[in-house]
Amino acid sequence: MAINGRAKRKVTVIDALNGEDSSDKRQKTAEPSTPPPINLSTDPLHAPHPFYKESEENGIVLRRFYPHEMSNARARAYNADEIPRPIEQLNAALTEASTQRAGVKVKDAVVHWFKWDLRTRDNRALAQASEMAQQAGVPLIGLYIVSPQDFEAHLTAPIRVDFTLRTLKVLREDLAKLDIPLWIETVEKRTMVPGRIADLMEGWGANHLFANMEYEVDELRREAKIARLFASRGLALHLAHDTCVVPPGRLTSGSGKQYAVYTPWFRAWIRHVHENPELLELSEPPAKNPSSARQRYAALFDCDVPLAPESKRLTPEEEKRFRPLWPAGEHEAEKRLQKFCNGDIGGYDKHRNIPSTPSTSNLSVHFASGTLSARTAVRTARDSNNTKRLDGGHSGIQTWISEVAWRDFYKHVLVHWPYVCMNKPFKPEYSNIEWSYNQDHFKAWTEGKTGYPIVDAAMRQLRGMGWMHNRCRMIVASFLSKDLLIDWRMGERFFMEHLVDGDFASNNGGWGFAASVGVDPQPYFRVFNPLLQSEKFDPEGEYIRAWVPELRGVVGKAVHDPYARGAGKVAAKAGYPRAVVEHKGARERALAAYKRGIESGM
Numbered sequence: 217m218a219i220n221g222r223a224k225r226k227v228t229v230i231d232a233l234n235g236e237d238s239s240d241k242r243q244k245t246a247e248p249s250t251p252p253p254i255n256l257s258t259d260p261l262h263a264p265h266p267f268y269k270e271s272e273e274n275g276i277v278l279r280r281f282y283p284h285e286m287s288n289a290r291a292r293a294y295n296a297d298e299i300p301r302p303i304e305q306l307n308a309a310l311t312e313a314s315t316q317r318a319g320v321k322v323k324d325a326v327v328h329w330f331k332w333d334l335r336t337r338d339n340r341a342l343a344q345a346s347e348m349a350q351q352a353g354v355p356l357i358g359l360y361i362v363s364p365q366d367f368e369a370h371l372t373a374p375i376r377v378d379f380t381l382r383t384l385k386v387l388r389e390d391l392a393k394l395d396i397p398l399w400i401e402t403v404e405k406r407t408m409v410p411g412r413i414a415d416l417m418e419g420w421g422a423n424h425l426f427a428n429m430e431y432e433v434d435e436l437r438r439e440a441k442i443a444r445l446f447a448s449r450g451l452a453l454h455l456a457h458d459t460c461v462v463p464p465g466r467l468t469s470g471s472g473k474q475y476a477v478y479t480p481w482f483r484a485w486i487r488h489v490h491e492n493p494e495l496l497e498l499s500e501p502p503a504k505n506p507s508s509a510r511q512r513y514a515a516l517f518d519c520d521v522p523l524a525p526e527s528k529r530l531t532p533e534e535e536k537r538f539r540p541l542w543p544a545g546e547h548e549a550e551k552r553l554q555k556f557c558n559g560d561i562g563g564y565d566k567h568r569n570i571p572s573t574p575s576t577s578n579l580s581v582h583f584a585s586g587t588l589s590a591r592t593a594v595r596t597a598r599d600s601n602n603t604k605r606l607d608g609g610h611s612g613i614q615t616w617i618s619e620v621a622w623r624d625f626y627k628h629v630l631v632h633w634p635y636v637c638m639n640k641p642f643k644p645e646y647s648n649i650e651w652s653y654n655q656d657h658f659k660a661w662t663e664g665k666t667g668y669p670i671v672d673a674a675m676r677q678l679r680g681m682g683w684m685h686n687r688c689r690m691i692v693a694s695f696l697s698k699d700l701l702i703d704w705r706m707g708e709r710f711f712m713e714h715l716v717d718g719d720f721a722s723n724n725g726g727w728g729f730a731a732s733v734g735v736d737p738q739p740y741f742r743v744f745n746p747l748l749q750s751e752k753f754d755p756e757g758e759y760i761r762a763w764v765p766e767l768r769g770v771v772g773k774a775v776h777d778p779y780a781r782g783a784g785k786v787a788a789k790a791g792y793p794r795a796v797v798e799h800k801g802a803r804e805r806a807l808a809a810y811k812r813g814i815e816s817g818m
C-alpha cells in the first residue's frame with residue numbers, strides 16, 4: 217500500500233551519492249556497543265551540527281544507537297525534498313515487493329504482529345489478518361516482540377514497559393478465548409528483529425504478516441527492511457494505517473503543502489472525516505480460530521509474558537504505587553472512555569485547564585499503548601453528542617475531539633518532517649541557541665525543587681504518578697527551556713523516561729510548542745510567567761498543596777510564592793527551597809539567547 221506518495225522527485229542527494237544514505241548505513245551497521253563513527257566531513261549534509269558535542273555529552277543524542285546530531289543543512293535538505301523521507305523509503309520497498317506479495321499463497325496460518333496496538337477491538341491490521349485467515353480456513357497467530365534495545369533507544373519509561381507487559385497478559389487471555397495464541401518473544405538485538413520474525417513465520421508455516429504502521433523513523437526503516445527481506449524469502453508483509461483517525465499524508469493545503477499550523481490543519485481534518493465517513497467505521501474483532509489451532513500450535517498457547525528488562529523494571533514500591541493508578545488492557549480503556557463520555561466530557565471545555573480537578577479523560581496511556589483506538593474514542597464522543605458533526609453541538613465534546621486531533625496532527629508532522637525524530641527542532645535554526653547545561657538547575661527541575669511551587673508540584677506529580685496534567689506539562693516545559701534556558705531536549709528525554717503515556721510525536725510536539733522550537737509553537741518571546749500561571753490555573757493552591765507537602769501549612773495565596781508573600785518562615789522550616797532563578801531576569805536572558813541563536817545564520 218503506497219501512502220504519502222509523491223508523483224515526481226527531483227534528483228536527490230541520494231542519487232547523487234550513488235545510493236549512499238548515511239542514515240540507512242547507520243541502520244545496517246549501528247551496534248549499540250560501538251557508536252557509529254563521527255563523520256567530520258566538510259560536506260554540510262554530512263558534517264555534524266557545530267554543537268553536536270553538547271547534545272551527546274548531555275545524553276540527548278544516544279550515540280550507542282544513532283549518529284551525531286545532523287547539520288541544519290541536512291534538515292533543510294529533507295524540507296527541500298532532496299533526501300527521501302523514511303515513509304517514502306518504506307513505500308518504495310512496499311511497491312517493489314507488491315507483485316511478489318500478490319503471488320504469495322496462504323499456507324498454514326496468518327500472523328498479526330502486535331506493536332503499540334494492544335487490543336482486539338477496532339484494530340485495522342488485526343481485522344485484515346483475521347479476514348484472510350478466515351477465508352483460507354487457517355488459524356490466526358498473534359506475535360509480540362519484546363525489544364529491550366528499542367526500549368533503551370526510545371527511552372521507554374519503566375512504568376510504560378510495566379503497563380505494556382500487564383496489557384499483554386490481558387490480550388493473551390482475550391485471544392486465547394478465541395483459540396488464538398499470542399507468542400511473545402524477547403529479541404535482544406533490535407537489528408535481529410526482522411530476521412527473527414521471518415524465521416518464526418517459516419517455522420509456523422505462515423506466509424502472511426499483518427501489522428499496523430508506526431510513524432517514527434526507526435520503525436519506518438525497520439518495516440522497509442522487513443518488506444525487502446520478506447520479498448527475498450517468499451513472505452508477504454501487509455501494513456495498515458490504524459493509529460490516526462486520518463492517515464498521515466492525506467491532508468494538504470490548497471497549494472499541495474503539508475500543514476504546519478494546527479488550526480487550518482484541523483479544519484481540513486474535520487472536512488476530511490466528514491467526507492470520508494469510513495474513517496470512523498470500526499473494525500471487527502478477530503474471529504474464533506478453528507479448534508484445531510489448539511493442537512497444531514499448542515506450544516504457542518503456553519507462552520509466558522516475560523519480566524521487564526532489568527534496566528526498565530519498576531521497584532516493588534513503584535509497582536505498588538503505579539499499578540492501581542493504571543489498570544491495564546483494553547477493557548479498562550473502554551470503561552474509562554464510556555465513563556468520561558457519559559460524564560466529565562460535558563465540562564471539559566471549562567475545566568480542562570485546572571490541574572486539581574479530574575476533568576480530563578486520563579486516556580492518554582491507552583492511546584499511547586493502543587489499548588484504545590483514536591477512531592473509537594472520536595466516534596464514541598461524537599455519538600454522545602446531539603449531532604453527527606464533529607464541529608457541532610456540545611462544546612465540551614467538540615473541544616475534546618479537537619484535543620484528540622492534536623495527537624493525529626503531531627504524527628502527521630513527524631512523517632513529513634522526520635528530522636524532528638532525530639533530535640532536531642522543526643525550525644533548524646533553533647538548533648543554534650546556546651543552551652545552558654547547568655546540572656544543578658536540571659536536577660532541581662527533575663526533583664521538583666526549583667522554588668516555583670507550581671513547577672515543583674507538577675514535576676512531583678510526574679514522579680508520583682507517571683503522568684502530568686497538560687497545563688502543567690506546558691508550564692514546566694516553558695520553565696525549563698526559558699527560565700532555566702536548559703536544552704529542551706533534556707526535558708523531552710526526562711518526560712519520555714517517566715511518562716506512562718510517553719508518545720514520541722505528542723511529547724516532541726508538546727516540547728516544541730512550549731519551548732517555541734516546534735511546529736505551530738508559542739512565539740519565543742511569549743514566556744510563561746510561572747506565578748501568573750499558578751494563580752490562574754490553581755487559584756486556591758489545591759494542586760500545589762496536594763503535591764508539595766512542605767507548603768501545606770502555608771495559608772492563602774502565599775502558596776504561589778511563599779518567600780515573597782510573607783510565608784518564608786513556614787516554607788523554610790518545612791525545607792521548601794528558594795527560587796533557583798529570578799523570573800524577570802531569566803526571561804530577559806532567554807529572549808536574548810533565542811534571538812542570538814536564530815539570527816546567527818548557521
Ligand SMILES: Cc1cc2nc3c(=O)[nH]c(=O)nc-3n(C[C@H](O)[C@H](O)[C@H](O)COP(=O)(O)OP(=O)(O)OC[C@H]3O[C@@H](n4cnc5c(N)ncnc54)[C@H](O)[C@@H]3O)c2cc1C
Binds near residue numbers: 579684727730
Ligand atoms: C511538553 C508536553 C509533553 C507531552 N507529552 C505527551 C506524551 O508523551 N504523550 C501524550 O499522549 N501526550 C503528551 N502531551 C499532550 C497532553 O499533555 C496529554 O496527552 C494529556 O495531558 C493526557 O491527558 P488526558 O488523557 O487526560 O487528556 P485529555 O485532555 O482527555 O485529551 C484526550 C486525548 O487527546 C490527546 N491530546 C490531548 N492534548 C494533546 C496535545 N496537546 N498533544 C497531543 N495530544 C493531545 C491525548 O491522546 C489525550 O489522551 C504532552 C504535552 C506537552 C505540553
